[in-house]
Amino acid sequence: MTALLQLRDLRVEFPVRDAVDGGSVLLRAVDGVDLDIGKADCVGLVGESGCGKSTLANVLMGLVEPVAGQVLFDGADVTKHRDPGERRRIQMVFQDPASSLNPRRRVRSVLAELIQHHDLVPAAGLESALRGLIDMVGLPYRVLDARPRELSGGQRQRVAIARALAVQPEVLVADEAVSALDVSAQAKVINLLADLRRELGLTLVFISHDLGVVRALCDRVVVMYLGRIVEDAPAEELFEAPQHPYTTALLNAVPDLAPRRRVEGPALEGEPVSALSQIGGCRFRSRCPRAIAECAEQDPPYVVSGPHRTACLRVAEAAHR
Ligand SMILES: Nc1ncnc2c1ncn2[C@@H]1O[C@H](COP(=O)(O)OP(=O)(O)O)[C@@H](O)[C@H]1O
Numbered sequence: 304m305t306a307l308l309q310l311r312d313l314r315v316e317f318p319v320r321d322a323v324d325g326g327s328v329l330l331r332a333v334d335g336v337d338l339d340i341g342k343a344d345c346v347g348l349v350g351e352s353g354c355g356k357s358t359l360a361n362v363l364m365g366l367v368e369p370v371a372g373q374v375l376f377d378g379a380d381v382t383k384h385r386d387p388g389e390r391r392r393i394q395m396v397f398q399d400p401a402s403s404l405n406p407r408r409r410v411r412s413v414l415a416e417l418i419q420h421h422d423l424v425p426a427a428g429l430e431s432a433l434r435g436l437i438d439m440v441g442l443p444y445r446v447l448d449a450r451p452r453e454l455s456g457g458q459r460q461r462v463a464i465a466r467a468l469a470v471q472p473e474v475l476v477a478d479e480a481v482s483a484l485d486v487s488a489q490a491k492v493i494n495l496l497a498d499l500r501r502e503l504g505l506t507l508v509f510i511s512h513d514l515g516v517v518r519a520l521c522d523r524v525v526v527m528y529l530g531r532i533v534e535d536a537p538a539e540e541l542f543e544a545p546q547h548p549y550t551t552a553l554l555n556a557v558p559d560l561a562p563r564r565r566v567e568g569p570a571l572e573g574e575p576v577s578a579l580s581q582i583g584g585c586r587f588r589s590r591c592p593r594a595i596a597e598c599a600e601q602d603p604p605y606v607v608s609g610p611h612r613t614a615c616l617r618v619a620e621a622a623h624r
């Protein structure tokens with residue numbers, strides 16, 4: 304069965320000013336990403352700030368056009384163009400609902416406008432659709448008459464989720480959607496997403512720099528480093544037996560998550576080098592405790608074992624021993 308979303312060798316570049324000579328250079332924010340996401344999958348996308356997670360999300364949404372590669376949605380090529388129907392089917396929730404929700408508009412009017420715009424329910428059913436939505440995200444009906452600025456951070460994020468669901472999408476992309484919330488509000492929103500996924504059969508792409516929240520929700524984890532996917536595996540496997548030195552370092556950095564059989568390798572040191580300075584070869588090599596000369600020579604090909612793939616030459620070595 305073909306995947307609902309297929310990303311093929313995607314590349315996204317942004318012109319940026321070169322710090323040295325002031326000229327314009329191209330920064331590869333996403334560089335050679337291949338990813339299939341199946342219907343009703345819940346995929347976590349993790350990696351340090353600047354590795355390209357939001358850029359990838361924006362490509363999924365059709366907000367950023369890649370310079371190379373393809374995006375297929377339900378078999379249709381939506382790389383350069385998507386019609387309103389296709390747009391509706393993928394919705395996004397952002398980190399900061401305060402900036403994505405107009406603070407002065409009542410929740411009712413925001414949701415009603417979307418439902419009416421897409422002609423999703425007959426006029427007589429509008430009120431019950433609104434109530435259904437607000438109920439679905441675990442908020443009391445009176446929130447319909449509130450303005451976002453009168454709500455707590457957790458409530459606002461629920462409203463943002465209700466807004467995304469108002470147009471009956473199949474895919475929900477959550478970009479750092481719980482990162483601004485305190486731990487208890489985070490846990491509640493994560494539970495809500497898990498419930499919604501089950502009830503609605505939603506496909507979830509859950510982006511976070513925080514591996515802990517990804518672990519709580521996702522069945523599959525995709526790790527990015529400087530625009531590339533370095534490891535992609537079922538969540539349990541990734542957390543118990545990470546293969547890429549970068550994944551190991553990320554896990555070692557969080558005491559609660561470090562695999563029980565602690566994998567050798569230091570915690571992550573240094574800042575990621577800029578995507579500008581290192582094209583070709585493994586992007587992680589300058590910080591990698593296991594790097595060898597060959598790592599500079601080529602992009603490491605994926606070593607694939609069932610649903611687990613890892614872009615690291617040293618994994619290949621271990622596998623052949
Ligand atoms: N519109 C833009 N113009 C120039 N550079 C950008 C733009 N958006 C993102 N970038 C750069 O692309 C890289 C990836 O950014 P982003 O996708 O936001 O990463 P993440 O979400 O993982 O933190 C970063 O180096 C960032 O500075």
Ligand SMILES: [Mg+2]
Pocket residue numbers: 356357358478479
């Ligand atoms: Mg981001």
